[in-house]
Amino acid sequence: MVTQDELNEKGKAAVMDFDGDVVAEIAEECISAGLDPIDLIQNGFTAGINEVGTQFEQGSLFLPHIIAASEAMSAGVEVLTPVLENLSAQAEDKGTVAIGTIEGDIHTIGKDIVATMLKVAGFNVIDLGRDVPIADFVEVVKEKKPAIVGSSALMTTTMVLQLQVEEQLKEAGVRDTVKTMVGGAPVTQDWANRIGADIYAENASDAVVKCKAAFE
Known part of the structure; x- marks a missing residue:
């Protein structure tokens, strides 16, 4: 065996x-x-x-x-x-997480794994897909009111747009209603700190652990 x-x-x-x-x-x-x-x-x-x-x-x-x-x-x-x-x-329902791959980035595999692992852990996952416009991240927060909104970036050229998510959530007046999560190959804890994201997920397992902690 x-x-x-x-x-x-x-x-x-x-x-x-x-x-x-x-x-x-x-x-x-x-x-x-x-x-x-x-x-x-x-x-x-x-x-x-x-x-x-x-x-x-x-x-x-x-x-x-x-x-x-x-x-x-x-x-x-x-x-x-x-x-x-x-x-x-x-699994017991633990709350709602919206997740997507950032605008300009067509990579989905990492985001898909995170979404799958979160579902297995009992979260209701709103999968926004790939190449997601910044406005769509803002819109899902306003309309669906998830507890966490996550953006994945697999390239340094698209990673900078995670800052735009933070800024546009503030401009829309909904930043304080949601926790933001960032991840992806070039993304680091230092980058999350710099842009003001609440959660940095190093991988899918880390995302599950930190999302669970955010709901406690």
């Missing part, structure tokens, strides 16, 4: 090989072996994506590789989704 760590390593390698079919098979194996799908996503698939991202930053891989790795991971997450939805249905 395969162990969780062994499965995670296989998942990481398959994502780094850009092989969606193998990733899906590993997800099926996770279910049939009764192992933890969240652990596989976080420490297997996501670890693979992160390694591909590191190689991209170093110049040894390119944007098509990022897209291929993301698509491979999505194939695995799709297989695991019914299990994850069942877990989320059993």
Whole structure:
């Protein structure tokens, strides 16, 4: 019987090989072996994506590789989704979080993982999608009144727009009605402090822990 760590390593390698079919098979194996799908996503698939991202930053891989790795991971997450939805249905409702990838940024995989993990943890998640205009972040706060609004940025060129979310929430007079969360590969705690965001999420697990704390 395969162990969780062994499965995670296989998942990481398959994502780094850009092989969606193998990733899906590993997800099926996770279910049939009764192992933890969240652990596989976080420490297997996501670890693979992160390694591909590191190689991209170093110049040894390119944007098509990022897209291929993301698509491979999505194939695995799709297989695991019914299990994850069942877990989320059993969880106690903890409140509403709105989340989206910032304007100008088409990366969704990190945001999707955070959204999935929050749902499993029992949060009602409003997924705004990718390339989300700043005005839409403001609008969802005004209309849906989530307790937390989160923006993901995967590039330094789009990260600066997280500051615009803060400023436009203030201009709309709703900044004090919501906690803001920021995350993404180039985002740091220092950046969150500089722009005045309430929460910095280093990864999906961190986002869940900090969102839970914000509701306590």
